[in-house]
Amino acid sequence: MPVINETLGQYSELFMLLAAGTYTVAFIAFAWDLAKSSKMLRAVDQKAAASTADPKVSVAAGRVAAGLGGADAGGPAGRAERPTSGLTVEGGTAAGDMKYAGERRAPARVAVALTVLGVLIHGAGVVTRAFGAGRVPWGNMYEFLTTGAFVAVAVFLIVLIRRDLRFLGTFVIGLAIIMLVAASAAFWTPVGHLVPALQSYWLIIHVSIAVLSSALFTLTFAMSVLQLLQSYRQKNLAAGRKDNLGFMRLVPNALSLENLSYRINAIAFIGWTFTLMFGAIWAEKAWGRFWGWDPKEVWTFVIWVVYAGYLHARATRGWTGTRAAWLSIVGYACVIINFTLVNTVFNGLHSYSGL
Incomplete structure (x- = not known):
């Protein structure tokens, strides 16, 4: 059993606080840019x-x-x-290919630089939490939120290397701030050991894939919201009405947002499929059965069904435009319900873990 280092745990919390502060300034810079x-x-x-x-x-x-x-x-x-x-x-609207065009947008550059600084500080917080606990840093709801926020921002920055998605910065960084605040205010847990059932290599495999998939779903949620706003704006412009959403001028057209969101959702869906499969294998090893209609198992499957329906409806049934965006948003709402209500309200075999 590894020794718990409470000092590193305190440093981790300090890093999380500093990361939240840096993200807040980056959020303001992204909003200023828009x-x-x-x-x-x-x-x-x-x-x-x-x-x-x-x-x-x-x-x-x-x-x-x-x-x-x-x-x-x-x-x-x-x-x-x-x-x-x-x-x-x-x-x-912005170009649909979302490639960099050499704009001299100082606020956007400042925002990205602050986001990079924030994710480095955030990463230090995740790493010190891991060393303080002597295990992977996603063993409870607090750690899942903080690590999930880190992965979401990191994925956003990685995508920025190839595509100009700075218009997403306000939404992605805003969600990351909410996740960090919620982790500290509602789900804070002192650094400590895992319960015996979670002391398995499946924790590394199963939950890490769930974290990555959730981060990708977070990106597509932000894009789907922007798609709805842009679709509404484009209809108003086509009808000759006043443009009341001027900040959306830097956002690509609704179709481009939908296409990119669909591709990212397809990747995230594959990850969530493995999350469901590996969870069943782990359940068999821990509890002697692959499926037991536990609330967590049910809602993980519900999320899989919703996103499967989204991909199928768009690919074969012609569900495009706002209908596809709303279905993507419903899927992310299920992710939120799975993490919050299922973990805190429903009694089940996963209640003790916070996952």
């Missing part, structure tokens, strides 16, 4: 619209667009070229 860039792009449109009446305004609009990484926006030809700044003219 607001500032939206305001600048709106000014570009207004000046471009007035360019036919005043050539000087056309030149000024081109300079503003260049500041965002785009070409000269002066005149009809310049306005048609503005997608080089990462935006399309129709609907005023």
Whole structure:
């Protein structure tokens, strides 16, 4: 039995607090980027619209667009070229390929830098918790939340290497902050040993895959929410109504969000399938049966069914657009229920573990 190092446990809690503070500043920077860039792009449109009446305004609009990484926006030809700044003219949304276009967005760069710093501090907290307990750091609800938040942010940063998903920063970092606050306020558990039933190598395999899958589901949840907002905005613009969601100008169109969300959900679904399978194998070794209709087992299967239905409906039944987004959101709601209500309200064989 490993010796519990309470000092490392205290350092871990300090790192978690510092990570939450860093994420909070990053959250503000991401929100500032959305607001500032939206305001600048709106000014570009207004000046471009007035360019036919005043050539000087056309030149000024081109300079503003260049500041965002785009070409000269002066005149009809310049306005048609503005997608080089990462935006399309129709609907005023970001490019669907989500590739970097060289925009000089200082708040976004600051936000990403702070997120990297935050995830390093967060990782230090997870590692010190592991060394303090002498085991993997996901043995209870507190550790599952803190580790899950770390993985979600880390996956977000990894995806940022290839795709410009900085528009997701406000939502992903916001969710990470909520998870850390909930872990400390509602599920805090002192560093300690695991109960005998959890002292198995299956804890490493089963729960690590569940954490990674949940992190991916978190990303797709944020994308599905943005998809609904963007779909609503695009309908209003098509109908000639006022754009009341100006910050969504930096977000790709609803179809692009849906396509990427579908691909990530497909990967997460594979992970969740293994979570269900390995959980059954572990249950047989721990309790002598593969399935016993325990609340945790049932809700893990419910999540699997919902996401299986989402993938099947979209691939074969033509469930696209808002229906697919809502089904993805329902799936993530089941993930939240599985972690919160099932662990705290329902009595079952998993109640003692907090997982």
